Amino acid sequence: MRIKNLSTSYFTDDGIVKAVYDVSLDLSAGQTIGIVGESGCGKSTLGKSIMRLIRPPGKITNGEIIFNHQDILKMDEKKIREIRGGDIAMIFQDPMSSLNPVFTIGSQIGETIKLHQKIKNKHELEEKVVAILEKVGISDALRRLSEYPHQFSGGMRQRVMIAMALSCNPKFLIADEPTTSLDVTIQAQILDLIGNLKKEFNSAIMLITHNIAVVAEFCDYVAVMYAGKIIEYSNTHNIFKNPKHPYTRAILGSLPRIDSTLEELTTIPGIVPSLINLPAGCVFNPRCSEKITICSEINPKYVEIEPEHYTSCHLYKEIKE
Amino acid sequence: MIRRFLTLFPVLIAVTLLVFTLIHLAPGDPFAYIFSPQQGEEFQTELKEMYIKKWGLDKPIWQQYIMWLSNAFRGDLGYSYMTGRPVTELVFGRIPRTLELAFSSLILALMMAIPLGVLSAVRHGSVFDRFVTSFSVMANSMPSFWVGIIMITIFAVELRLLPTSGAGLGMGLLAHLKSLVLPMTVLGLSRLGMLTRMVRNSVLEILNEDYIVTARAKGLKEYLVIYKHALRNALLPVVTLIGLSLAFILSGSVLIETVFSWPGMGKFFVLQANRRDYTTLMGVNLIVSLTILAAMLVTDITYALLDPRIRY
Amino acid sequence: MENKKGNAHEKIIEKRVSYYYTVLKRFLKHGPGMFGLIVIMITLLLAIFADDIAPFDPYELNPRNRFQAPDRVHLMGTDNLGCDILSRIIYGARYSMIISISVVIISMTIGVTLGLISGYYGGFVDEIVTRATDAFMAVPSFFIYITALSMWDVRGIWTITLIMGIMMWPTFAKVVRSEVLSLKQRPYVEAGKSMGASDVRLIMRYILPNLFGSITIISSFRMAAAILTETGLNFIGLGDPTICSWGSMITRAHRSGAQLTFWWATLFPGLAITIVTWAFNLFGDGLRDALDIKTVT
Numbered sequence: 039m040r041i042k043n044l045s046t047s048y049f050t051d052d053g054i055v056k057a058v059y060d061v062s063l064d065l066s067a068g069q070t071i072g073i074v075g076e077s078g079c080g081k082s083t084l085g086k087s088i089m090r091l092i093r094p095p096g097k098i099t100n101g102e103i104i105f106n107h108q109d110i111l112k113m114d115e116k117k118i119r120e121i122r123g124g125d126i127a128m129i130f131q132d133p134m135s136s137l138n139p140v141f142t143i144g145s146q147i148g149e150t151i152k153l154h155q156k157i158k159n160k161h162e163l164e165e166k167v168v169a170i171l172e173k174v175g176i177s178d179a180l181r182r183l184s185e186y187p188h189q190f191s192g193g194m195r196q197r198v199m200i201a202m203a204l205s206c207n208p209k210f211l212i213a214d215e216p217t218t219s220l221d222v223t224i225q226a227q228i229l230d231l232i233g234n235l236k237k238e239f240n241s242a243i244m245l246i247t248h249n250i251a252v253v254a255e256f257c258d259y260v261a262v263m264y265a266g267k268i269i270e271y272s273n274t275h276n277i278f279k280n281p282k283h284p285y286t287r288a289i290l291g292s293l294p295r296i297d298s299t300l301e302e303l304t305t306i307p308g309i310v311p312s313l314i315n316l317p318a319g320c321v322f323n324p325r326c327s328e329k330i331t332i333c334s335e336i337n338p339k340y341v342e343i344e345p346e347h348y349t350s351c352h353l354y355k356e357i358k359e
Numbered sequence: 360m361i362r363r364f365l366t367l368f369p370v371l372i373a374v375t376l377l378v379f380t381l382i383h384l385a386p387g388d389p390f391a392y393i394f395s396p397q398q399g400e401e402f403q404t405e406l407k408e409m410y411i412k413k414w415g416l417d418k419p420i421w422q423q424y425i426m427w428l429s430n431a432f433r434g435d436l437g438y439s440y441m442t443g444r445p446v447t448e449l450v451f452g453r454i455p456r457t458l459e460l461a462f463s464s465l466i467l468a469l470m471m472a473i474p475l476g477v478l479s480a481v482r483h484g485s486v487f488d489r490f491v492t493s494f495s496v497m498a499n500s501m502p503s504f505w506v507g508i509i510m511i512t513i514f515a516v517e518l519r520l521l522p523t524s525g526a527g528l529g530m531g532l533l534a535h536l537k538s539l540v541l542p543m544t545v546l547g548l549s550r551l552g553m554l555t556r557m558v559r560n561s562v563l564e565i566l567n568e569d570y571i572v573t574a575r576a577k578g579l580k581e582y583l584v585i586y587k588h589a590l591r592n593a594l595l596p597v598v599t600l601i602g603l604s605l606a607f608i609l610s611g612s613v614l615i616e617t618v619f620s621w622p623g624m625g626k627f628f629v630l631q632a633n634r635r636d637y638t639t640l641m642g643v644n645l646i647v648s649l650t651i652l653a654a655m656l657v658t659d660i661t662y663a664l665l666d667p668r669i670r671y
Numbered sequence: 672m673e674n675k676k677g678n679a680h681e682k683i684i685e686k687r688v689s690y691y692y693t694v695l696k697r698f699l700k701h702g703p704g705m706f707g708l709i710v711i712m713i714t715l716l717l718a719i720f721a722d723d724i725a726p727f728d729p730y731e732l733n734p735r736n737r738f739q740a741p742d743r744v745h746l747m748g749t750d751n752l753g754c755d756i757l758s759r760i761i762y763g764a765r766y767s768m769i770i771s772i773s774v775v776i777i778s779m780t781i782g783v784t785l786g787l788i789s790g791y792y793g794g795f796v797d798e799i800v801t802r803a804t805d806a807f808m809a810v811p812s813f814f815i816y817i818t819a820l821s822m823w824d825v826r827g828i829w830t831i832t833l834i835m836g837i838m839m840w841p842t843f844a845k846v847v848r849s850e851v852l853s854l855k856q857r858p859y860v861e862a863g864k865s866m867g868a869s870d871v872r873l874i875m876r877y878i879l880p881n882l883f884g885s886i887t888i889i890s891s892f893r894m895a896a897a898i899l900t901e902t903g904l905n906f907i908g909l910g911d912p913t914i915c916s917w918g919s920m921i922t923r924a925h926r927s928g929a930q931l932t933f934w935w936a937t938l939f940p941g942l943a944i945t946i947v948t949w950a951f952n953l954f955g956d957g958l959r960d961a962l963d964i965k966t967v968t
Contacts, residue, residue: 091575122578130576135569140591140667150577186667202577370806377810381819493703496956500949502899502918504906505941508925512937603808610813614903618925628814629907632821640818647811655809 039065039088039210039242044101046080046087049094053314057083057096059266062340065259067209070236070243072253072274074289075263076310081246084263085212088244089128090118105210124154127203131215133195137187144183147171147202154206166205174201174231193224200231207239214246229256250289254278262286265311265321268340272347283349284328320352328353367652372428374648378641379424431645437638439631446642450624454646457616457623461608463539464546465601468554471547473594476558481585483563491555498552503611507545507618514541542619549611550604557600561593568592598662602655609647697961704957710950718765727755729762729915741935748935750920751927756936759915760943766916767947770832771897775890777836782843783886787874789844790851800844807841816900820909827911831904839893846885854878884962891955895948902944917944 041063048055057080065071073081087098090110103110105126110118130136138146147167157163164183171179174197187195196216203211213232217225233256236243245257253260254274261271262285270283281287288306308325311317317324323333332352341356342348430437436446479488565571566589574588575581613625620626624643631639663669698704717724726746733753741748747756789800819834854860855878863877904910905918912919917940924936 086572089576091572119578119580122576124578128576130569130573132569136573138570138574138588138592140595140665141588142667149579153578186671188668189671199573202573366802366805369802370809373803373806374810378815378818381815382822496703496952497945497949500895500899500945500952502902502906502921502941502944502948504903504918505921505937505944508921508937509941512934606809606811610811613813613817614906617907629817632817633908635821640821644811644814644818647814648809651809651811 040104042102045099048096055313068240070257071259072257073246079263080266126210127208128212129199170201212244270349378644436642439639453624463543467547472554476555480559480562495552495555503549504614565593602658605654606651701957703953707950707953718768721765725758725761727758729758750936763917773832774835774897778839782840786844786847790848804841895951
């Protein structure tokens, strides 16, 4: 998958909210990328934009998303529907509200399978649903087919959502804060589950989260988002050992670490800017402790500063080929 | 469930008590309309005494009430003061007509409200939506008896398409249905506005839910997302409204039956009320309240059955 | 210390004023709501100044002038007894307004009081009030009105008003009760309690002021319902026969036969009812949108 210069905005009565601005990313099969950022930085919108789930007053205003040699943003309705749930699948943050309360989980999972794999036979369908439920670790699957979402616990519900998403062997899975509403112990289980399934299906995964620790364990690559833009991107090792952008550094500095002897956690002064009224120049400059004059005037370009390490900051120079 | 059923009775008793109190507190002479002025003074006094004894009007009020209530419990609603016939016979003879009118109006209203509500919710903010909303408010504001008269004038008198008044005895099925059309439409119209609004609001709320996004993310066609996933949830709260709407419709049937001369309980009630026929009034009130409460009970049960969150 | 207190107090008043100002601005932008308000004002003016505005005496029988179509002299024509319809409509406005306003005041007093008490105290009282509310809502109101009215000898304005007032309180009680339930939990109410404020003070000074918006909205909708009910009862003939209500105007027209040729006698009263009721409904809607309250249906 290749995302190039993607921009999505919401056109509201109060102004234009630039939720995602000029984002470019690449992802190959079997790789995991983590999108990290604070609430409201646009990461959910990014995920939804890839599946073209943005509804008015939102609109994808620019860019290309190349998947399987085709631009998703140029596809017609029919094609994109085939992809949704089939080749690309998404799981959401709150499994209670993301599952329809009046249908059994069996029918909800079955619906996806029926739609994409075109299986009409009831028996066959049921077998497949049971199979995928067992795969995500739900025991006694046959009985639980006819139960409703509210009869499951939080962790189980998220497993159901994962089952639904993976039921048609997607090549690309977008996981939008899959563990945020779960207990810590369950979080680990779910992440393990996603990891195992990734290995089995060799799917690419985009993990969207505000929890940087999760990303450290799970992802191959990390993109840090702030106010709608990606301000740093690299492989996990680089991001953690060698963060370049002041924002990334500040975030990492604010994490409590067992092995450090710092007295106080550092915080970042100020608040996230409103996406309607972005500051001039670099979006982070009002809060940046390392800024120079040019930062408040010109928006820095997103460039490669080291092999496989991109950032958008005036402090660094693009490497010359 | 049983609990719901039990609360029926206190409410019913409260209603009958209310009606009874109203009747007996009122500063009106119960005998005002029974005698005509020509009958002599003596004759009237004698008859009065006889009636007082016969109907137990000399007993204290609370005793009268208890008497009536215990009789009612056994299915005896007493005898009409005017006609002498048993109230039960009078009332049950006419209920079918009223129920026929009430239910058909309700069904008509629902059949129109649901599609209109869904469409205007889906096309939120469009011209269609705004038109439907304005129309709903307007429909709510029109006096039903006036609309009835206008309809009669246009359709029955002028265009001679439909009869001016209601079902008589021994009418053929077609004629009967033809005479049902106008009153049913007018009565349904009176609730159409409110129902459309409710459906629209419910669907709008549901469309903002997360599971709708999930449904789209699965690649479902939009019409399936709306008519399968959204509608099933949106209609649940509307079910509870059906009971209340029925109460309103039964209430309004009084006016409609009068305007259209529809031989139901409403029209009969107005007649007997003008003649101060106590027992009949009590009887009709009881039956109508009972019907409404029964309908509310049924809708509650239906709701519980339809919502899996309650059933399991 | 004194200064600081003064400033805080001023700030709170400022906030309240600016809140109402925002609400007012939002309402003014609301087309239908404004339309409703204007029509209501016009109706009130007509009702109050009926004596001066109406061109003819509404009760003046004029057998020679019967069945006149609308013309220069009689802008809305005359009815079957020769009375000028326009004047009757203007006086009818007065009649409807007096009844509806009185009904709403009565039912509001009963309903809000019951709602406050039942919501605030809960428990047994709450149980009773809720059952009563359900009972009144389940009752076929028209049947009760007819029962009551037919029993009373006195056919005056106040009979109808009283009966309707007694029956229309449930909506008030229900909404007030649910709002009180949620307001009760608010921190500032608890703060007031911990400062030793009495129950009455808490209800009247802390909770009630927040309800003014909802109460006004419900009142507007109830006015609409009251007008429809009152005209309906007058139509059947249970109101005061000496007064020209819009409902009885329609009855008169209906009884006279000749509906179509005589269209103005039926059309104008009905239009009057529709427009005024519609105005109250729109006003309620506009207020609800401006105040952004979802609890009132």
